[in-house]
Amino acid sequence: MTGRSGITVKKYVNFSEWYTQVISKAGLADYSPVKGSIVVRPYGYEIWNIIKNVLDTKLKETGHQDGFMPILIPESFLSKEKNHFEGFTPEVFWVTKAGTTELSERLALRPTSETIVYALFSKWIESYRDLPMKINFWNSALRAEIKNTKPFIRNSEFLWQEGHTAHVSEKDAEAEVSLILDIYQGIIEDYLAISAIAGSKSEREKFVGAVYTFTLESLMPDGKALQVATSHNLGQNFSKPFEIRYLNENNELSYVWQTSWGVSWRLIGAIVMMHGDDKGLLLPPQIAPVQTVIVPIFRDDHAEVVKSRAHEIGDELRKAGIRVLVDDREEYTSGWKFNEWELKGIPLRINLGPRDIKEAQVELVRRDNMQKLKTSRLSVVDFVSRILAEIQENLLSRTKEFLKQNITMVDSFEAFKSIIGNGGFISAPWCGDQSCEEQVKQETGADLRVIPFQEGDGIGTKFEACFCCERKAAKVAIFARAY
Template identity: 45%
Template sequence: MSNQSETKKGITTREEDYSKWYLDVVEAADLAENSSVRGCMVIKPYGYALWENIQKILDAKFKETDVVNAYFPIFIPKSFFEREAEHVEHFAKECAVVTHHRLELDPATGKLNPAGPLEEPLIVRPTSETIIYDTYSRWVQSYRDLPLLINQWVNIVRWEMRTRVFLRTMEFLWQEGHTAHASRQEAEDRAKQMVLVYKDFLENYLAMPVLAGRKTEAEKFAGADYTLCVEAMMQDGKALQAGTSHMLGQNFAKSFNVSFLDEKGERQFVWQTSWGVSTRMIGGLIMTHGDDKGMIMPPKIAPLQAVLVTIFASEEEKKLTVEAAKELAEKLKAAGVIAKVDDRDERPGVKYFEWEKKGVPLRLEVGPKDVAKKQVIAVRRDNGEKAVIGVDEIVKQVKKLLESIQKNLFDRALKNQLANTKEIDDYSKFKKQLEENDVFISSHWCGSAQCEAQIKEETKATIRCIPFNNKAEKGKCLVCGQESKERVIFAKAY
C-alpha cells in the first residue's frame, strides 16, 4: 500500500551487511513483514501482486503441459506419514500437530484451554505426497486412468527454528505438482520436463540464470529416487535452490498402494513425480537483482512496470502535468504496459525514492517543461540511465526500454554467476576460497557420501547439483583423491 506511513529508515548497504541489506529491502520495498506469529510472514499487497504474477505465468506453463489444478486437504493423519520411512523421518522434526478440536473455558482461571482431544493427531501439511497418494490409490484402477497430472497452489507449514522472511518461513505459499504414470520412463521424462519449465520461467521471467541438474543422494527429497533442481547464485556468491522436481519412483506407490491393471490385465504400481516452487523464489529475486537503493523488479514480472511521476511547483503546473501524465498512462495501458501516475503532493525526490525502493523498472518524469516539449524523461531503475522520449513515440520506446532492462538484469546476473564460479582441484585452496568469499566451486568428487559429508562439515558447502549435460572429465576427488569422472557444483546455500 503506497499510502501507508513511510518508513524513514535507510537501507543498509550490501557491503556493510548483506543479510541486513536483504531484510531492509524487503521492508523498504513493502513486500512482506514478520507477523505476530513467530516465523509466519504477512505478504503485503505489493509482494502479493508479485506472487500473483508468478502464479499466473507458471500456471499457464503448467497447463500447456496438460497439468490441471485441484485441492487436497491441509490436514494429514499422522499414520499417513508413518507409511513412508524416509519421508516421516525427515518431516517429523518440523511439523505443526493439531491435537484438539475446540477451546473450553476453565472457570477457575478464566482461560481457554484446548479441549476435544483427537483420536489421531493431524499434521498441517509440510508437503502433500501422502494425502494426495492416498487419494490417487482410489482414483487409479486401470492404465486408462493414467497419467494423472495434477497441481495445487496452497500454503505449507514447516516448523523452522531460524526463519527469514520469504527465504525460510514457518508458513509459505507454493505449488506442488503430483503426477502418476504407467512407466518409469514417462515419470522420468515428466520430472525432467518440469525442472526445465522452472528453468525457463526463472531465466526468462525472473531474469535469474540457474544451473539445472541432479541432487546427490544426501541432498535429495526424503522419499524420492532422485531429485532434480535449479540452483541460482545470489549476489553474495551463495546458492539458492529455486525449484525442485522429484522422481519418486514407486516408493510412495508401494506405501499407498497406488496401482493399476495394465493392458495385459496385470497389476502394476504407478511411477510418480512431484515438483514445486515457493514464495522463497521472491527472496531469490531480491538477492539476485536488488541494489543499495532497494528492490529491482524484472519488467516481465513487475506489479508496476512504469511509473509516471509528475513534477510541479504550483496548482496550475500540477493540473498540467497530471493531465499529460494520465493521458500517457492510458496510452501505455492500452498497449499492455502496467503504468500508473504518481500525482501526490510530495517533492519529486520523495516520489523517486519510493519507486526506486520498490524497484519499478522505469520512471517517467513529467514536468511542466516536458509537457511543453512534448516529452518525458525516462530513468531506468537497473542502471540509472536517462533518456528523453517524445510523447509520440512513448509506447514504442517504453516497450524497448523494458525489454532492454529485462535483458540487462539477466545478463548482469549471468555475468556475476560466471565470474564467481571457479574450478578448484585442491581441497586446501577450496577451503581457503570459501573462507575468503563465497563462490560456486566446480570440483571433482568421487561420489561417496562420506567425502560429501566431510566437505559440508568442514566448509559448510554442499553439492548444489550435478549439472545436466555435464562434461565428462577425469579427475581426482577433492578429499580422498579417488577417481572421478565429472565435476560437481559446490556452494554454501540459503
C-alpha cells in the first residue's frame, strides 16, 4: 500500500482497514519482509522519541537510571522462574546456531529481560546500601506473534521500555508499583490525551511470575479494549530463585522485593485509533513532532513577501517553544499541502496569503474540529499557544466522554451476553473466582480487563451477587473483548 492519496475508507465503516491506511499513508510505518514485524519510518519514530523523552525525564526525576541489556538470554536463565518460563515459552524465538556450530544451550531472543537482569542484580546487590536499585532499559523485545498482527499493536518485535527495581521492603516495592502506574497515567492522559481506567489485573491475567499486576486499560473506538501500560509487583518470586539477597543493618541476609513495568510503542497505535478520523491522523499537540504548520499561499508576484513573512512568524513561534514547520515548497499547490498536513495530523495550520499580510492578520485552521479562526499578526504567538492547549484539552475530554458513554453495568450473564457483541466495557459484580472468568472467556471471547481502583462515576455499583455464578460478589470487574 503506497501512494500519497488520502484515506479511502471511513473510520467507522471499516476500522481495521482505516487504521492500516492511516499508519501507512501518514508515513508512520510500513511492513517488513518478515511477517509480523514492521519498519518504523521517521515520522512515526519522531512521535516515539517525544513520548520516550517525556517518560524518560519523569523516570530520571524519580531516581531511575538507564542501562543496556543484550538481546540473547540463555535458556537456563529464562527457565529459572517456572511460571514465567511456561508463560513465555510459546512466544519465544530461539537461536540454536552460532554460524555453523550448534549451540550447546539455546539462546532466547529477549521476550522480556527479568531473568537476565535479576541474574545480574544478584551480583550487584550485596547490602542495604545498594538499595533501592532502579534501572530502566529502552530496548526492543521479541514475541513470536504470527496471528492477528497489527502495526504498533501486536508485532513480533516491538520497542518498549522495561523498568526493573529491587527494594529492601515489600512496602517500598508496592510504593514503586503505584508510583510508576501514576507516572504512566499522567503521560497517557496529559500528553497522549487518552483516558484509561487504572486498576489491577485478575490472577488469571496478571504478568506471569508477578504477585500482582496493575494496569491501565483504555477503550478503542471500535469497542475493543487496549492495555496501554502495566506495572508489576514481583514480591520475592524472582529474588528467591535468582538469589538476590542483601545484608540488612543487623548483618542478616534477606531477599529483596522487586518490581518490573513497561510501556511500548503500542501507545502510538492507541493515539492513531483514538484520535484519527476520516481525513487521517490527528495528533495531540503535546506529542506532535510538528504542532503548527505554516502554509504561505502565494502567486509569483507575491512569493517572496509572503514566504518571508511566513518564516518570520515561524521564528517567533519557534522561540516560544512551539514545534513549527514552514511549508514553502513550490512544487506543490496549497490545496495539496492542506491535505497532506491534515493526513499527517498536524494539530494547527496557519494559512498566510497576501491579503492576510495587508490586513495584519493570520488565518488558522484547527485539525480537531476544522474550525477556521483569525487573529491579529501581533498576537499570533499567544493565540497559537492558547489554541494548541485547547486542542489538547478537547481531545482528552472527547476520549473521557467516549469512555464514560461506553461502560455498561450489568448484573446478569444474560444481560452480559446480549450486549457484549456491541463492544465496549462491561462492568459487573464478580465473585473473584477464576472459573467465572473462564466461563465468560469461553462463551463470549471477553476477558477480565481490569478490577478498577475506583468504583462509582459510571464504573460500577455494588451488587450482592456475582453476575455469572450468583454467589456473593467480591468486587466490580470490567470485561471486554480486547486487542
